[in-house]
Amino acid sequence: MAAQQLEEKLTCAICLGLYRDPATLPCGHNFCEACIKDGWAHCGRECPECREPFADGAVLRRNVALSNVVELVRAAERGPEPEPGAEPRPQRHGHPLELFCRTEGRCVCSACTVFECRLHERALLDAExxxxxxxxxxxxxxxxxxxxxxxxxxxxxxxxxxxxxxxxxxxxxxxxxxxxxxxxxxxxxxxxxxxxxxxxxxxxxxxxxxxxxxxxxxxxxxxxxxxxxxxxxxxxxxxxxxxxxxxxxxxxxxxxxxxxxxxxxxxxxxxxxxxxxxxxxxxxxxxxxxxxxxxxxxxxxxxxxxxxxxxxxxCPLRRELWQNYRNLTFDADSANRYLHLFRQNQQVKHCHQARGQASPGSFELWQVQCAQSFQSGRHYWEVRTSNHSVTLGVAYPELERHKRGTHTDNIGRGPCSWGLCVQEDGTQAWHNGEVQHLPAVSGRLLGVDLDLALGRLTFYSLKPHTQPLHTFHAVFNQPLYPVFWLLEGRSLTLCQQPGAKLLPGSQEEASGLC
Structure with a gap:
């Protein structure tokens, strides 16, 4: 008990451990030199116990006598060095450390359970x-x-x-x-x-x-x-x-x-x-x-x-094209999981987060087609893109939904689709796997003119002025759906013409779409 009381007297009030390089303040209280300096660095320069201010010009001095007493106590606790291979001994009682005191959180011997830990919660070392x-x-x-x-x-x-x-x-x-x-x-x-x-x-x-x-x-x-x-x-x-x-x-x-x-x-x-x-x-x-x-x-x-x-x-050319303008909307069921539709299905954007489970008729590629199709007459529509790296075209209903080969899109890669791919360094016209390279265009505002009677499909660049980019000639024998592909992060908007009319007998009118 006397040893325990002595240890309490030699305990720092800040770190609750035995003094290390103890220093004495003018008020008479002692602390570890490192503890008191650290405390002053975060709080005022005063004694943590009595709150007496510590003068700014004063210097901390090591308490030599107290340091010597602490060293003697530490040596007594350590005891003699054990022989090689000997079991570890407790600090004071000389018995093996066989138990663990859960109350104090340390290993103890049987003597400790009698003198110090009699009422504490204990357990065997291996159980603990x-x-x-x-x-x-x-x-x-x-x-x-x-x-x-x-x-x-x-x-x-x-x-x-x-x-x-x-x-x-x-x-x-x-x-x-x-x-x-x-x-x-x-x-x-x-x-x-x-x-x-x-x-x-x-x-x-x-x-x-x-x-x-x-x-x-x-x-x-x-x-x-x-x-x-x-x-x-x-x-x-x-x-x-x-x-x-x-x-x-x-x-x-x-x-x-x-x-x-x-x-x-x-x-x-x-x-x-x-x-x-x-x-x-x-x-x-x-x-x-x-x-x-x-x-x-x-x-x-x-x-x-x-x-x-x-x-x-x-320009007069664009005004003439507007006479056959068609307002289109995207088919939500055909859109790839990463393509999100906005503004009543008039705008599509590629996002990094998928929408959920894919629909049975959706594209595995980053593609989407329109809900409207055309089988006769002449039709014109315009699209606005956020940037290059987009493909627009037309395709038969049989256009493959799954990815085939190494291409990122399948518009124009086979005989049932025709497409125009707008890239940063150039433009490409695709059909049946054959490509024709064209000069680069801004690609921000594009137009598509489909004349089924003449078997003609023409793509236009509308900025800074209207100019034809490429024309396909073919015999279209099935309904054609406008179809699009977007690179990640891109968006595409179907431009709407107020008062756009439908030609009699068009596939749109037959299906009730507008």
């Missing part, structure tokens, strides 16, 4: 080890489950981050395009506004010139009259004076000055209204053929309405 091993193995299972969960969450986080990056990139591209279109429209209105101001200025200045000429002519007439009057006043002959004075007629009075027509508010009134409407196009997703400039690409999309009086710059 087995129980501890079982606890550790259970903890391994828990940590393994946590590791699996953390890896799954990390993967989900990476997928979400990739989706955010892809969405941000697409959004930035779209907003940049909107601003470009807005700037083009603003430039057009600026030129028209300046032209109108110049015309109004020229008209007002022409009237000013006419008025100036009238005033100058009147001044000359007055000067001539004054000269005649002065000559007549100097005439000495009375008869001559009287005869000539009757013939002298003064100039007609000048009259009021004609005001010039110039009104700044009239010049700016229409422009202010136009700019107000134009600002609403910035974040609109859809356009209208009546729009000025290329806001929303002047394509078959919805918009707040036309802005007059600027004429639409859509």
């Amino acid at each position: 080890r087995r129980e501890r091993e079982a606890q550790l193995r259970a903890s391994l299972e828990v940590t393994a489950q946590q590791a699996t969960q953390a890896k799954a969450q990390l993967q989900e986080l990476q997928q979400q981050s990739s989706q955010i990056q892809s969405s941000a990139c697409t959004l930035a591209t779209r907003v940049s395009g909107k601003f470009s279109c807005l700037l083009q429209a603003l430039e057009m209105w600026r030129a028209l506004a300046l032209k109108g101001i110049e015309a109004a200025k020229a008209q007002a200045l022409a009237k000013a010139q006419d008025e100036r000429q009238r005033l100058q002519d009147h001044l000359e007439a007055l000067a001539h009259h004054d000269c005649s009057v002065r000559d007549l006043l100097g005439q000495l002959d009375d008869r001559t004076f009287l005869q000539e004075s009757q013939l002298l007629v003064p100039p007609v009075p000048l009259g009021p000055l004609t005001p010039l027509q110039w009104d700044e508010d009239q010049q700016l009134g229409g422009l202010k209204e136009t700019l107000s409407k134009l600002g609403g196009l910035l974040l609109e997703e859809r356009g209208h053929p009546g729009m000025p400039a290329e806001a929303a690409d002047l394509g078959p999309m919805e918009a707040p309405g036309p802005l007059t009086p600027v004429p639409s710059p859509v």
